[in-house]
Amino acid sequence: MSGEVSATATVPAPGQDPAAWMRRRGGRTRLALVAMAGVLIVSVLLSVGIGAVAISPAEALSILAGQAGLAPWTDHTRVQETVLLSLRLPRAVLGILVGGALAVAGAAMQGLFRNPLADPGLVGVSTGAALAAAVVIVLGGALPLGLAGVGRDLLLPLAAFGGGLATTWLVYRIASHDGRTEVATLLLAGIALNAVAGAAIGVLVFVSDDQALRDLNFWLLGSLGGVTWDRLLIAAPLMLAPALAALVLARPLNALLFGETEAVHMGFDVERTKRLVVVLAALAVGSSVALTGVIGFVGLVVPHLVRMTIGPDHRVLLPASLMLGASLLLLADLLARTLVLPAELPIGILTSVIGGPFFLWLLLRRRGLGLW
Amino acid sequence: MILPFVSLAFASRAFASRVAMALLLCVVMAVPVRAEPPERVISVGGAITEIVYALGADDRLVAVDSTSTHPAAADDLPDVGYMRRLAAEPILALDPDLMILVEDAGPPEIIAQLRETGIPLVTVPDEPSIAGVRDKVLTVAEALGEAEAGAALAAEIEAAHAAVAERLAGVTERPRVLFLMSIGAGAPLAAGAETSAAAVIALAGGRTALEDITGFKPLSPEAAAAAAPDVIVVPERTLEAMGGAEAILSRAELADSPAARDGRLVAMDALLLLGFGPRTPEAVARLAESLHPDAMAVR
Known part of the structure; x- marks a missing residue:
C-alpha cells in the first residue's frame, strides 16, 4: 500500500494516459538522480584537484597509488603529498558529510513541519551549539583547565555538539506530553529557545574582548579548514549514520504530507517518526556544527532546489538532497579556498552567495518571468 | 560511500606513521645550528x-x-x-x-x-x-x-625608551586617559585595565580613566560621563569613523569632561600605539607629549 503513497504535486491532465505519465515522470526522476550523482562526482574531483598548491591529476593519482602500496610514478614533492592527503582529502570528505547531513536534515524537517521555511536549526540545535561554542571561546581562558585533560581544541567541538543536543532535547521535552509531540509547539518552543540562546550569545559578546569577538564571528560563519583524519573518524559516523537512517523515513514523511491524522490512518507510527526526525537531525546537524561552525542556507535551500526539479516524493527527495547538499558545500568550499589566495573566506558567506541567486533564479523561472 | 572512506582511513594511518618518521628525522636534523x-x-x-x-x-x-x-x-x-x-x-x-x-x-x-x-x-x-x-x-x-x-x-x-622615561621621571600627576575604539556601529569600546592601551598609557605617564573594568568594553554614556577623562585617545581610523575630533569632544557624555574643556584629544595609528613593536618608544613619546607637554618640551 505504501508504494502508492508518494504525494506528488502534479497530477496527469485529464485525457492523458496515467500509466505513460507515470513512466515519463519516473524516467525524469531517474535522470535527475543520475545527474546529481554526476554533479557530486565532479565536485569531489574539482575540490580535490584544485587549490593553492598545484597538483596535476597524474601526480594526485600517483600519490594515492603510493599510499595503496604501489610504486608512485611521478616525482611529486612532499608538500604536494601532505596537501593532498592531510589537507584536501579530509576536507573533501568533511564537505560531503556536512553538506549531505545538513541537506537531509533540512529535507526531513521540512517534511515533518510541512513548512517550506523549516530548517534544521529550527529545533534549536544550531543556536544551542553556537551558545556552547561561544561559552568556550569567550570564557574558555577562565574555565578550570583541569577538565580531564581535554584540550581547548577538543573542548570546542565537544561543547558545541553537547549544546546542540541539549537544546534540542529541551525543545522536544517542552513539546511532548503523554507520548505525543505537538508539531506546532515544537516549532514555537524552538523559536523561543533560539531567542533565549541568541540573547545569551549577546551577553557573551558583551563580556568578550576584541579577539574572542573576532573568533566568535568567524566561527559563526563556518569553515571546513583544520580538519584532521582523527577528528573526522570520530565525527563521520555521527553525521553519516543519521543522514542514511533518515532516508528510511521517506514513506512516513510522504504520508505526513497529507496530514498527521491521514498518516496515522495509513498505518504509520507518526509519533515515532517525529521523534526519529528530531533525533536524527539533531545528531547530524550537531556533529556538523561542532566540526565546522554554523553553515547556513544549505539545509534550507537544497531540499527546495530538489523539490523544484524532481518533486516532493521523499523517497527521491532525501537521497537527492544528500547529493546536492554535498556538491553545493564542496563547490562553496572550493571558492572559499581559492578566491582570495593566500587567505581564505568563511564558507558561510559563499554558501549564501552561490545558493541565494540560484534559488532566486529558480523562483523567477517558475513564475515564468523569463528574465533569462 | 562507506567503502572508499574506510580505505582512506587506512591510507591515512600509514601516512600518519610516515609523517611521524619524517618529523623525527626533522627533529634529529634540526638540532645542529x-x-x-x-x-x-x-x-x-x-x-x-x-x-x-x-x-x-x-x-x-x-x-x-x-x-x-x-x-x-x-x-x-x-x-x-x-x-x-x-x-x-x-x-x-x-x-x-x-x-x-x-x-x-x-x-x-x-x-x-x-x-x-x-x-x-x-x-x-x-x-x-x-x-x-x-x-x-x-x-x-x-x-x-x-x-x-x-x-x-x-x-x-x-x-x-630610557630617554623618554628620563624626561617623565619627575612627573607626579598622572592624567586620566580614556582610550576609545569604534568597531562598526554602536557604542565605542573603551579600554579598561589589563589592556595594551592601558600599558602604553602607563608608560607615557598617564593612567586609564576606567580602572575598575578590565579589557575593552562597550562604554555606557553615563560611565563615560562619570569617568571625566583629562585626555581622550583614539586610533586614527576611529577618529574618521566617529566624525573627527570636534564630533567626539562634543558628544553629550564627554562634553563636560576636562578633556573636552581643554580640547585634549590625541589620534594615533592603532598599530603604532597598541602593537608594541619597534616603534613603541616613538608611540610613548608622542603620547607623553600630549599628556605632559611641559616635561616633554625640548629644553
Missing part, C-alpha cells in the same frame, strides 16, 4: 612584520598577514588573511622556510597542521611592555639568523 639563514619568510602579526623590516630582512618576506599594515611596503606583499584565521594550503603553496607568528595566531588546528609539514615555526611572545618588545625583537632576529642586528635594534629601542 642551521647553517643557512631562511630565505622565504612569512610574518604573521603587525609588530613582527615591523621588526622584520627594522632588521632590514624584508627582502626575504614572501607574505604577511592582514594586521601587518606598517611600513606601507608590507601592504604590497601577499596577504595570508587575518592572523587568527590562517589557512594551511595557501601558506604551503608559498613554500616558506620560516614562519614567524605572534603568539595569538591561529586557529590552533591550522598551526598544528603547518607544524606537521615540517615548516620551521617560531612563535613570538606578545607582552605589552618594553621588556616584551625586547623579547620580540630578539626572538625574531634569532629566527632570521640576524642575532647581532637584533641585539643592536633592541639596545636602540631600550635607549630611546
Whole structure:
C-alpha cells in the first residue's frame, strides 16, 4: 500500500494516459538522480584537484597509488603529498558529510513541519551549539583547565555538539506530553529557545574582548579548514549514520504530507517518526556544527532546489538532497579556498552567495518571468 | 560511500606513521645550528612584520598577514588573511622556510597542521611592555639568523625608551586617559585595565580613566560621563569613523569632561600605539607629549 503513497504535486491532465505519465515522470526522476550523482562526482574531483598548491591529476593519482602500496610514478614533492592527503582529502570528505547531513536534515524537517521555511536549526540545535561554542571561546581562558585533560581544541567541538543536543532535547521535552509531540509547539518552543540562546550569545559578546569577538564571528560563519583524519573518524559516523537512517523515513514523511491524522490512518507510527526526525537531525546537524561552525542556507535551500526539479516524493527527495547538499558545500568550499589566495573566506558567506541567486533564479523561472 | 572512506582511513594511518618518521628525522636534523639563514619568510602579526623590516630582512618576506599594515611596503606583499584565521594550503603553496607568528595566531588546528609539514615555526611572545618588545625583537632576529642586528635594534629601542622615561621621571600627576575604539556601529569600546592601551598609557605617564573594568568594553554614556577623562585617545581610523575630533569632544557624555574643556584629544595609528613593536618608544613619546607637554618640551 505504501508504494502508492508518494504525494506528488502534479497530477496527469485529464485525457492523458496515467500509466505513460507515470513512466515519463519516473524516467525524469531517474535522470535527475543520475545527474546529481554526476554533479557530486565532479565536485569531489574539482575540490580535490584544485587549490593553492598545484597538483596535476597524474601526480594526485600517483600519490594515492603510493599510499595503496604501489610504486608512485611521478616525482611529486612532499608538500604536494601532505596537501593532498592531510589537507584536501579530509576536507573533501568533511564537505560531503556536512553538506549531505545538513541537506537531509533540512529535507526531513521540512517534511515533518510541512513548512517550506523549516530548517534544521529550527529545533534549536544550531543556536544551542553556537551558545556552547561561544561559552568556550569567550570564557574558555577562565574555565578550570583541569577538565580531564581535554584540550581547548577538543573542548570546542565537544561543547558545541553537547549544546546542540541539549537544546534540542529541551525543545522536544517542552513539546511532548503523554507520548505525543505537538508539531506546532515544537516549532514555537524552538523559536523561543533560539531567542533565549541568541540573547545569551549577546551577553557573551558583551563580556568578550576584541579577539574572542573576532573568533566568535568567524566561527559563526563556518569553515571546513583544520580538519584532521582523527577528528573526522570520530565525527563521520555521527553525521553519516543519521543522514542514511533518515532516508528510511521517506514513506512516513510522504504520508505526513497529507496530514498527521491521514498518516496515522495509513498505518504509520507518526509519533515515532517525529521523534526519529528530531533525533536524527539533531545528531547530524550537531556533529556538523561542532566540526565546522554554523553553515547556513544549505539545509534550507537544497531540499527546495530538489523539490523544484524532481518533486516532493521523499523517497527521491532525501537521497537527492544528500547529493546536492554535498556538491553545493564542496563547490562553496572550493571558492572559499581559492578566491582570495593566500587567505581564505568563511564558507558561510559563499554558501549564501552561490545558493541565494540560484534559488532566486529558480523562483523567477517558475513564475515564468523569463528574465533569462 | 562507506567503502572508499574506510580505505582512506587506512591510507591515512600509514601516512600518519610516515609523517611521524619524517618529523623525527626533522627533529634529529634540526638540532645542529642551521647553517643557512631562511630565505622565504612569512610574518604573521603587525609588530613582527615591523621588526622584520627594522632588521632590514624584508627582502626575504614572501607574505604577511592582514594586521601587518606598517611600513606601507608590507601592504604590497601577499596577504595570508587575518592572523587568527590562517589557512594551511595557501601558506604551503608559498613554500616558506620560516614562519614567524605572534603568539595569538591561529586557529590552533591550522598551526598544528603547518607544524606537521615540517615548516620551521617560531612563535613570538606578545607582552605589552618594553621588556616584551625586547623579547620580540630578539626572538625574531634569532629566527632570521640576524642575532647581532637584533641585539643592536633592541639596545636602540631600550635607549630611546630610557630617554623618554628620563624626561617623565619627575612627573607626579598622572592624567586620566580614556582610550576609545569604534568597531562598526554602536557604542565605542573603551579600554579598561589589563589592556595594551592601558600599558602604553602607563608608560607615557598617564593612567586609564576606567580602572575598575578590565579589557575593552562597550562604554555606557553615563560611565563615560562619570569617568571625566583629562585626555581622550583614539586610533586614527576611529577618529574618521566617529566624525573627527570636534564630533567626539562634543558628544553629550564627554562634553563636560576636562578633556573636552581643554580640547585634549590625541589620534594615533592603532598599530603604532597598541602593537608594541619597534616603534613603541616613538608611540610613548608622542603620547607623553600630549599628556605632559611641559616635561616633554625640548629644553
